[in-house]
Amino acid sequence: MSRRPRAGVVGTVYRKEIIDTLRDRRTLATMVLVPMVTYPLMLIVASEAALVEREAAKNRTGTVAALTAIPRPIIEAVEGDPSLRWTIRTGTTAPADRIAHARHIIDSSAALVVIAASSTAAPALDGLGTARIALFYDETEPGSRDAAERIEDLLDKTADRIRGERLARMGVTKESLHPILRSTLSIATRSEVGGELASRFLPMLILVFIAISCFYPAIELTAGEKERGTLATLLTAPVHAAELVAGKYLAVVTIGTLAGLLNVVVMTLTVMRAMAGVSEHTGRGEISALPQPTPTMIIGLLIAVLLVAALVGAVMIVAATFARSFRDANNLLTPVLLVVMMPAFLASFPSAELDARWAAVPIAGVVLWMKALLLGRGTWDVAVGVIGASIGASVLLLGLATRIFGDERALFASEGRRADARTLFLGAPDLGPGSALAFASMLFIGNYFLSAFLLQAHPLVAVAILQIGLHFGLSYAFVRWTKAPDLWPLGRPWMKEAYPAAILFGLLTWVGVSIPLAWIVGMLVPGQDAAAKALESQLDLSGVPLPLVLIALAVLPAIAEELAFRGVVLGALRRRMSTTGALVLQAILFGLLHGSLFRLLPTAVLGLFLGLLAVRSRSLWPSIVAHALNNAVLVTLDRLAPEAIAGLGTPSAAPLPVFIGLMGLAIVLARRLTDQVGDP
Amino acid sequence: MAAGILADRVRHRYGDHWALDGVSFEVHTGEVFGLLGPNGAGKTTLLRVLSGILAPTSGHAEILGIDVRADPLEAKRHLGFLSGDTALYGRLTVREVLAYFGRLHDLDEETLEDRIAFVTEDLQLQPFIDQRTAQLSSGQRQRANLARAFLTDPPVLILDEPTVGLDVISGRFVVDAIASARARGKAVLFSTHIMSEVEALCDRVGLLVRGRLMRIGTHAELIAEGGTMAELIVRLHDEAPAPLHDEAPK
Numbered sequence: 001m002s003r004r005p006r007a008g009v010v011g012t013v014y015r016k017e018i019i020d021t022l023r024d025r026r027t028l029a030t031m032v033l034v035p036m037v038t039y040p041l042m043l044i045v046a047s048e049a050a051l052v053e054r055e056a057a058k059n060r061t062g063t064v065a066a067l068t069a070i071p072r073p074i075i076e077a078v079e080g081d082p083s084l085r086w087t088i089r090t091g092t093t094a095p096a097d098r099i100a101h102a103r104h105i106i107d108s109s110a111a112l113v114v115i116a117a118s119s120t121a122a123p124a125l126d127g128l129g130t131a132r133i134a135l136f137y138d139e140t141e142p143g144s145r146d147a148a149e150r151i152e153d154l155l156d157k158t159a160d161r162i163r164g165e166r167l168a169r170m171g172v173t174k175e176s177l178h179p180i181l182r183s184t185l186s187i188a189t190r191s192e193v194g195g196e197l198a199s200r201f202l203p204m205l206i207l208v209f210i211a212i213s214c215f216y217p218a219i220e221l222t223a224g225e226k227e228r229g230t231l232a233t234l235l236t237a238p239v240h241a242a243e244l245v246a247g248k249y250l251a252v253v254t255i256g257t258l259a260g261l262l263n264v265v266v267m268t269l270t271v272m273r274a275m276a277g278v279s280e281h282t283g284r285g286e287i288s289a290l291p292q293p294t295p296t297m298i299i300g301l302l303i304a305v306l307l308v309a310a311l312v313g314a315v316m317i318v319a320a321t322f323a324r325s326f327r328d329a330n331n332l333l334t335p336v337l338l339v340v341m342m343p344a345f346l347a348s349f350p351s352a353e354l355d356a357r358w359a360a361v362p363i364a365g366v367v368l369w370m371k372a373l374l375l376g377r378g379t380w381d382v383a384v385g386v387i388g389a390s391i392g393a394s395v396l397l398l399g400l401a402t403r404i405f406g407d408e409r410a411l412f413a414s415e416g417r418r419a420d421a422r423t424l425f426l427g428a429p430d431l432g433p434g435s436a437l438a439f440a441s442m443l444f445i446g447n448y449f450l451s452a453f454l455l456q457a458h459p460l461v462a463v464a465i466l467q468i469g470l471h472f473g474l475s476y477a478f479v480r481w482t483k484a485p486d487l488w489p490l491g492r493p494w495m496k497e498a499y500p501a502a503i504l505f506g507l508l509t510w511v512g513v514s515i516p517l518a519w520i521v522g523m524l525v526p527g528q529d530a531a532a533k534a535l536e537s538q539l540d541l542s543g544v545p546l547p548l549v550l551i552a553l554a555v556l557p558a559i560a561e562e563l564a565f566r567g568v569v570l571g572a573l574r575r576r577m578s579t580t581g582a583l584v585l586q587a588i589l590f591g592l593l594h595g596s597l598f599r600l601l602p603t604a605v606l607g608l609f610l611g612l613l614a615v616r617s618r619s620l621w622p623s624i625v626a627h628a629l630n631n632a633v634l635v636t637l638d639r640l641a642p643e644a645i646a647g648l649g650t651p652s653a654a655p656l657p658v659f660i661g662l663m664g665l666a667i668v669l670a671r672r673l674t675d676q677v678g679d680p
Numbered sequence: 681m682a683a684g685i686l687a688d689r690v691r692h693r694y695g696d697h698w699a700l701d702g703v704s705f706e707v708h709t710g711e712v713f714g715l716l717g718p719n720g721a722g723k724t725t726l727l728r729v730l731s732g733i734l735a736p737t738s739g740h741a742e743i744l745g746i747d748v749r750a751d752p753l754e755a756k757r758h759l760g761f762l763s764g765d766t767a768l769y770g771r772l773t774v775r776e777v778l779a780y781f782g783r784l785h786d787l788d789e790e791t792l793e794d795r796i797a798f799v800t801e802d803l804q805l806q807p808f809i810d811q812r813t814a815q816l817s818s819g820q821r822q823r824a825n826l827a828r829a830f831l832t833d834p835p836v837l838i839l840d841e842p843t844v845g846l847d848v849i850s851g852r853f854v855v856d857a858i859a860s861a862r863a864r865g866k867a868v869l870f871s872t873h874i875m876s877e878v879e880a881l882c883d884r885v886g887l888l889v890r891g892r893l894m895r896i897g898t899h900a901e902l903i904a905e906g907g908t909m910a911e912l913i914v915r916l917h918d919e920a921p922a923p924l925h926d927e928a929p930k
């Protein structure tokens with residue numbers, strides 16, 4: 001009997017959970033009402049508070065007190081300003097006591113600003129000297145700050161006037177004292193400024209609202225079901241734990257995504273409404289323009305919202321599944337929420353920019369990507385890492401949730417102890433699409449993360465660590481853990497033609513399939529050459545002898561990647577999927593693992609051929625041979641005839657017949673193999 | 681023909697406490713089997729093991745000859761399960777709850793409609809079929825729950841104290857439903873504390889005490905030992921050794 005999740009059942013669970021959730025007033029309130037009311041309210045309160053403050057400042061008289069005798073021109077300047085008024089005109093405070101005395105005056109509200117002059121100030125002003133004037137104010141008090149600023153202005157103007165008089169007496173013009181007049185202008189458009197502003201707070205806000213919106217549904221659908229006693233009934237229905245988790249998870253993600261999108265929309269509308277109001281009444285553009293939305297920004301933000309919802313939803317579902325009751329879930333989820341926020345918080349620092357390392361950190365990567373999108377700097381190549389890492393992390397979490405859901409100790413934990421986390425985490429998973437995806441995700445994350453840190457190391461060391469440590473190590477651990485040595489069929493091939501086919505494949509696939517595919521991709525998406533060059537510069541092995549390069553780039557990857565992909569991934573997938581489905585899925589995963597959209601299609605096709613070889617021959621050796629040869633052809637050509645390789649990278653008509661011939665041969669070979677695919 | 685329900689040396693352990701210690705019995709088709717025993721004797725655990733929600737620590741259970749652990753989905757397809765303390769989704773109407781479980785049981789839409797119409801008629805759900813279950817009285821809710829268990833017309837019914845907390849009228853619905861299920865050839869296993877139900881309904885009775893099935897027989901056979909059924913249970917409980925702990929043989 002098939003143990004694949006059935007789409008129909010997942011759909012039934014999903015529909016029921018969506019209806020159930022949407023009928024819950026609490027969810028609706030947090031999801032719809034809170035943002036719809038909060039944003040306008042926040043804006044109204046903020047702008048009105050600013051207005052009130054401005055009006056208050058306009059009407060407030062800045063009271064000024066003197067600690068010493070003040071020079072006449074300054075006394076007169078203050079008297080000439082209607083918004084300022086002397087409360088104490090003179091004094092005799094010693095220099096050492098001035099701060100304490102000023103503090104006393106301001107604290108007792110005798111004045112908002114206190115002023116003191118040096119003993120030589122008056123004669124200095126009369127002659128050609130400098131009068132030292134000290135202002136004391138309280139920076140925590142807006143009125144005091146305001147008054148101090150006005151007096152600063154006044155002092156500057158007075159100084160300017162006196163300077164003018166002095167220069168006139170000397171017969172010098174003002175201009176001669178200012179040989180250079182500087183002005184600095186930002187060329188950023190209003191929409192770019194708006195984008196910068198939005199990039200500072202919007203990603204975090206979206207995250208917070210998605211998290212809050214996922215919170216109750218996640219609890220409702222798991223711990224709530226336990227607490228209300230509906231779970232036992234549900235489990236007597238002929239349904240897999242994976243189907244229940246999938247349906248419930250999709251519901252939580254839908255709610256989270258809707259909430260995230262709703263927030264973006266409401267926030268945009270609020271800002272637009274506020275801007276309309278501003279221009280109507282004051283004509284002043286206090287609020288910067290909105291970022292100009294581009295298709296990349298819109299699609300990217302949509303994907304980002306979906307990714308955040310997928311991740312946060314998965315975290316919430318897992319945490320809530322552990323809980324015994326609603327209250328327990330509340331207690332568990334609050335710290336989890338904070339932990340989820342942590343990387344996002346770090347990523348929201350202005351200096352944090354999206355790079356490979358950040359991209360590999362779930363949540364933080366998405367937040368930084370949203371930031372980049374709002375700044376108009378979102379590019380799709382980094383996005384691959386973000387998307388991969390997010391999906392990988394979500395899949396891992398969901399696998400965990402399924403296992404908890406399938407474990408009766410967790411389900412009926414309200415009657416005993418909480419689920420035993422140790423066995424849940426360390427017990428071996430069932431082989432199938434779930435564990436295959438989880439394994440591939442770990443490879444992806446490991447690859448992405450490690451390779452960023454290995455950039456400084458020697459390329460040979462990096463390759464060895466990635467291949468032996470990550471690919472081989474992880475595969476070996478997986479096979480041992482699941483006690484499924486048959487994932488690695490390393491016996492003799494069942495088919496006589498296996499090795500000849502492998503050799504043909506190995507020699508032809510790159511020339512006959514990968515290059516033409518690369519052309520097609522190149523015609524559709526620009527930037528391929530740049531991506532290839534970037535890869536080359538990272539993998540500079542020009543000083544290394546060819547045999548060593550062949551071991552590093554052909555033999556090692558062939559063994560390690562075949563054991564990982566045609567062994568673990570394909571083997572686990574086939575346990576619960578049709579052979580064709582498993583072949584296609586492992587090929588796509590294999591393509592994705594190479595971390596570049598440009599290489600996705602060619603590597604996926606290579607993976608498909610290698611998978612065919614492995615399935616058909618029931619051994620990994622032929623695909624190892626083919627994989628090694630394929631890489632060796634590439635490496636050798638690159639070493640011996642680099643200009644030929646460079647030439648092949650761009651489409652040209654001349655070798656077309658050759659390619660068509662080779663492709664035909666490859667197709668015939670592939671068909672010959674597919675004819676006999678399937679279990680005997 | 682395979683038995684409706686089969687338990688074969690079923691043992692179950694919570695932590696270091698053995699809740700079930702080698703329980704074996706069969707429920708035939710067309711038979712109502714009553715499970716009696718004091719609180720904490722392991723009745724709920726046994727019924728959960730038999731319905732495939734809990735894995736036995738050892739031994740095995742079958743529904744219509746299908747091993748509930750090896751092929752849980754197929755086994756559950758033939759099973760209707762109801763317990764006295766299970767709730768329904770409060771924000772869904774009775775009709776929506778029935779449709780949900782019908783679809784989880786893979787009923788096609790036409791059959792689903794027919795079956796909903798049938799149980800609605802049978803259990804007289806019309807007055808509240810389109811009300812949310814949170815608004816129902818506990819009697820109405822249990823009737824809706826009963827309809828859910830009977831919806832797919834399963835050949836095997838496992839009912840865990842289905843009448844607990846119900847008044848005479850609502851309890852009557854449950855008792856009548858069990859009687860009519862027997863008449864239609866279903867295998868029914870139910871646990872209860874109400875002796876009158878046992879006497880009226882059960883073809884055979886099993887007495888579960890401290891995780892062990894101490895007696896199986898007809899009502900008449902069991903009271904032939906002397907005294908009432910309740911007195912027999914008390915006597916067995918007092919005589920039985922304390923429940924096993926972890927040092928028990930595997």
